[in-house]
Amino acid sequence: MKILLVGEYSRLHNSLKEGLELLNHDVTIVAAKDGFKNYDVDFPIYKTYEKGFLRTFKNLIYRFTKIDLESIQIKKQIINLKPKLSDFDVVQFINEASFLCTATIEKEIFDLISTWNKNVFLLSCGTDYISVKYAYDKKFRYSILTPYLNGKDQILSSYGLKYLEPDFVELHHHIYKSIVGVIASDLDYHLPLLNHPKYLGLIPNPINTEQLEFKPLKIEDKIVIFHGINSNNYYKKGNDIFEEALAIINQKYADKIKIITVRSLPYNEYIKTYNEAHIMLDQIYAYDQGFNALEAMSKGKVVFTGAEKEWLEYYNIKEDTIAINALPDAKTIATKLEWLILNPEKILEISIQARRFVETHHDYKTCAENYLKTWQNHI
Structure with missing residues (x-):
């Protein structure tokens, strides 16, 4: 056709x-x-x-x-x-x-x-x-x-x-x-x-997973958290809440984490900037994943994004196994980040399962x- x-x-x-x-x-x-x-x-x-x-x-x-x-x-x-x-x-x-x-x-x-x-x-x-x-x-x-x-x-x-x-x-x-x-x-x-x-x-x-190389995550020193901001959608994507959560977690675990924040990058540059990240903060006010989240999941990142109960039911999966549901509450997000920082083996598990999910459904x-x-x- x-x-x-x-x-x-x-x-x-x-x-x-x-x-x-x-x-x-x-x-x-x-x-x-x-x-x-x-x-x-x-x-x-x-x-x-x-x-x-x-x-x-x-x-x-x-x-x-x-x-x-x-x-x-x-x-x-x-x-x-x-x-x-x-x-x-x-x-x-x-x-x-x-x-x-x-x-x-x-x-x-x-x-x-x-x-x-x-x-x-x-x-x-x-x-x-x-x-x-x-x-x-x-x-x-x-x-x-x-x-x-x-x-x-x-x-x-x-x-x-x-x-x-x-x-x-x-x-x-x-x-x-x-x-x-x-x-x-x-x-x-x-x-x-x-x-x-x-x-x-x-x-x-x-998602064209053939263009998005999956590299098994390694946690040798600090856990790297990536936060990409589109300035035009700052509040709509919940970037203000993510920044509040990062401030909470940085105060508590500055010796264990590295935070990378970028703003309004061209697509080809943006997708390279989070290569070293273990965790990516995508968006808050969503029930499902958009393109940015799915591409990051394809590359094996643990993504904070839309992963609501309707999504869990639709795909018949368990909470916090594929992606982390980013609720509109900075303390809740900080608690989830803390859970991952203190249980790095969960980061490695979710990374593999995220890639598999994208290959299966997207x-x-x-x-x-x-x-x-x-x-x-x-x-």
Whole structure:
């Protein structure tokens, strides 16, 4: 089949492409270059107004006219790519707003690409109307909106609240009328979609373990704890709570641990920086693992991330054997860190089991096969 993947988050579509190509399918990715992460894209969509004077000019124009120059030039790039973005058998959009444009322009881009092709599907793997509404209505015990609801509104755009605005709600309904169906990438998106008529099921994040070398951990001196921060998502990911937990544990075990903290690194640099780590602090307000956590687990790291009881039940596993559930409480996280520091053999056990879990449930070839089956069953 000829497959077009629209948009990119956390390398999901790249890994899916690699799996699909091994199965002899022709796959193309078109996406905006993802800021500092800089993932590979076949047809990159460039942003002109991100920095300096042009950014200031764009913001002024938008303030007084509600015209977004960035969105307009992104749409022009898509139109110019029409010959290369047409006649695909399957199209999958990574999000309801795959290019981070205004709702009006996203609708126009969606309609253009849909008109040029057949069989349009949607992924729920990042903030969108259904997941944000579910969180806003407090149907989760805690969620990415918890920091916002608690008054930590550092960068409002990072919470995805725009999806609750009337124009994005309209965009959501427009897209859902047109798509064949929607697929969730993990339990954080699966749970809000349950019983939706367009929901086609959960396909776990595809991880290319062949690119992620597993090296058995060795603890010869200090236990290395890695904390990677994306400044734009500082509160949303719970980085403030992780930092509080690290302060507690550093005060108690400074002679036994080494803490590495980095901020907003490009993807290829980021994934190398935690190579020496034994433990990785990923995110707090999640029920399941995202891409960063899974890649670290694949490399044998003990990851503090989403590993809630719903995830334990879904995969039929025991607590603290694959990943450590990072609850939104610094003392609880510090207690879990202390348990690992005092029982280093547990770090080695979890490391091996984490890699095995990713190979079993997130293998990119198996996931690609599941996407193909889902698409083919609903075309």
